[in-house]
Amino acid sequence: MPIATMNPTSGKTEILIEPHSAAEVDERIAQAAAAVEALKATTFAQRAEWMRAAAAILDDQAAGLGELITIEMGKPIAQSVAEVEKSAKAMRFYAEHSEEFLADVALEDPSTVNASAAWTRYEPLGVVLAVMPWNYPLWQVIRFAAPALMAGNAGLLKHASNVPQAALFLDTLFERAGFPEGSFRTLLIGGREVGAVIADPRVKAVTLTGSEPAGRSVAQIAGDHVKKAVLELGGSDPFIVLPSADVKAAAATAVRARINNNGQSCIAGKRFIVHADVYDEFAAEFATQMSGLVIGNPLLPETQVGPLATESGRQDLIDLVEDAREKGASILTGGTVPDLPGWFYAPTVIADLPEDARLIQEEAFGPVASLYLAKDHEDALRIANQTTFGLSSAVWTSDPEEEAFFVAGLDAGAVFVNGMTVSYQELPFGGVKRSGFGRELAAVGQREFCNLKTVWKA
Template sequence: MILSDGITVYETSEDRPMPIATVDPTSGETVQKFEPHDPSEVQRRLARAQQAFEHLATTSFAQRAGWLRAAADLLEDDLATAADMLVTEMGKPIAQAEAEVRKCAKAMRFYAEHAEAFLADEPLAAPESVGARRASAGYRPLGVILAVMPWNYPLWQVVRFAAPALMAGNAGLLKHASNVPRAALYLDTLFERGGFPAGAFSTLLIGAGDVDAVIRDPRVRAVTLTGSEPAGRAVAATAGAVVKKTVLELGGSDPFVVMPSADVAKAAEVAVRARVQNNGQSCIAAKRFIVHTDVYDEFATVFAQRMSALVVGDPRDRATDVGPLATEGTRRDLAELVDDAVARGAEVLTGGSAPDRPGWFYQPTVLAGLTPDMRIVTEETFGPVASLYRATDREDALRIANGTDFGLSSAVWTDDAEEADWFVRHLDAGAVFVNGMTTSYPELPFGGIKNSGYGRELAAAGIREFCNLKTAWRG
């Protein structure tokens, strides 16, 4: 099985499991190795999760909200150590690591405040038409939910599942990416420290090859995965075979469209942040920049200049804009996409290579003159590499934007209200951001279409995904 966010990273190589280890991406040195949980420990944790669920199902929203707020307080108290952990394990620049920790605490408090309203029983209209005095629908927890999570947001990806799942009364099991074990073990205790019953949320230190058996265990009622398309297919196939629900977020190749009426300088400024956030390793980072021909040259010049001015370096240095990629394989795959494009005639406006230094760094890169025979046109780039396209009109821009198997999010820059509405209607994506960059908020539903997956996280939709919508008829 392949478990990653948006890039193919195999966790097995010639049937040898990938070690569970913290490897510093700034140097490539192994910091610490961890022993995987043996089968008996996995069974113990499954049993404990089921027991915790049975207890959680009897608790009130107020009780769970108190525990979740306490866990959020603990997370913020741990800000310095938690952020340093993210820097060490996947090279996230320190300011972004701190922002991730704070964002997690915010999401936890959001669900503590709103879960009860999101899951309140809903009276159904005209009950007399079905012979009832009253009819209603209510949301009830499913049970133990398995989360298979990637390394690029080691805390946020997990918390945006865990917070709503726990507030709904479910228990959670985490199979995290093998290169962020410290984050996985931190989360293993966080919610219990906040007051949740032992086992309400716990980590399984297992390899990808052990996931199938956990999905098939009758105590696991559903699965959520953020990762690569092949990983999603594998998990969905197993879950489907045993009739269990899945939510899949499988990455994207998000378009960033710029039209002539837009503030081009502002669009170019935001485009840089949209591309290199998290060192470019984000499923919702803008990756394909589609610019109307009337403003293409202006945008390309400013965009390339700003990308070339970014500081690549030590992620603990607050002057650094772009740190290393998280794994050696991630950088190798990214370099292969760039090299393939250049070999087939792409123009390098800036960057295009890895710097000569230890660690898994890659220069911020802008490519233009792309043609359909280049792999980068159809595959997701997971790193600080931007693809630049020229569009003749809005119909051409839409054609390029929708010309991908992915459909996670999108952005369009225009000061024409009718044009903005037109793009919102016609872009094939789970979200459209107008005159801004895509990001995730606890308040907004998040998820994609096409090969980007299905189901939603966050907002009311996210907490309802792992609930049984139970209809009640009263005569």
């Protein structure tokens, strides 16, 4: 069955692309395995030169790539172009720092292990499969590919089926920049075929960013074949506002946190937990700003909220909101489907959620925010930690003791104080609980797909 680019703004098919056959998939895995051997003969300096060249390609094509991303998944055009630029920046970051991140580390006093010298070294694992989502079709891939290739690994990409043109662009990017043939290959396959690729003995590890069910499946197959896996799964991130905070600034940032990428971001603030002393003020400001957002064609510069990426994704969001409404929740704004072609949903704020509402535990992947009134600090922390997810979090306070309380108490892979969660190449990224395991980005993310080898010398 052909793989389609369905324009979420119009609901129409833009292009149909034939998937790879089993023979083509086998050949692409073979090319990646051969590239690993070629990469072993290269230096950090050589790979850095190629990585900078790949970054330059992104810079040169930023406008066109931004438009392609918007057409395929619907985010506002300025955000799409920013994604391209962020990806190029990360590539340069790893070109600059990989040799430092992966340098040998000597044991300071080797006599403690009866040696004249002892050290550890990082070596690439080989071919690594990346199973990536559509919400950041370039950035999600580059934040894996840049550190992996700079470490000397080869990459295979199984991208989301609704962004095939982005996947095909990435298929040739690194070779165009000078990397050996096969260093990075896209596999145009369905989800059911991923297991066979993970099981292939030429593939040494897998990383996935996606849903919890997909993560469970990938982790099980990787475990069956004793292969390394890194998983970044869902999030229902708390955004906590305390009385000492600048409430207006918190509300303005909360809007950006919730509607960035049309609300389709794992690390977006989704549950807004507000202390009783400032709840009414925050709720009124937040709902007013959410209701005033410009919805429309994401290719137009004035648009702030575009469509959901898929029709099924919008339906999932509708179902969550209607479940809450039927169980007695208050809809402060939104909760409707705009009269537009494509897969739009109005920015929505829901309050007074009953304990049995699905939104209490499930991730809302779209411009829907849930508001929670917290009686005190302990109650805010209880609400924040009550979900099965633990990706990131935010807390707004000007009190150092409050800050320390939440930094220590939040069950999350990250805590952002007086800001919204953003991924930076300089900082590790990943979650706890059912948000996954392992880390991406920074030095630790690059080392995930390296063998840490210990060397002892008499």
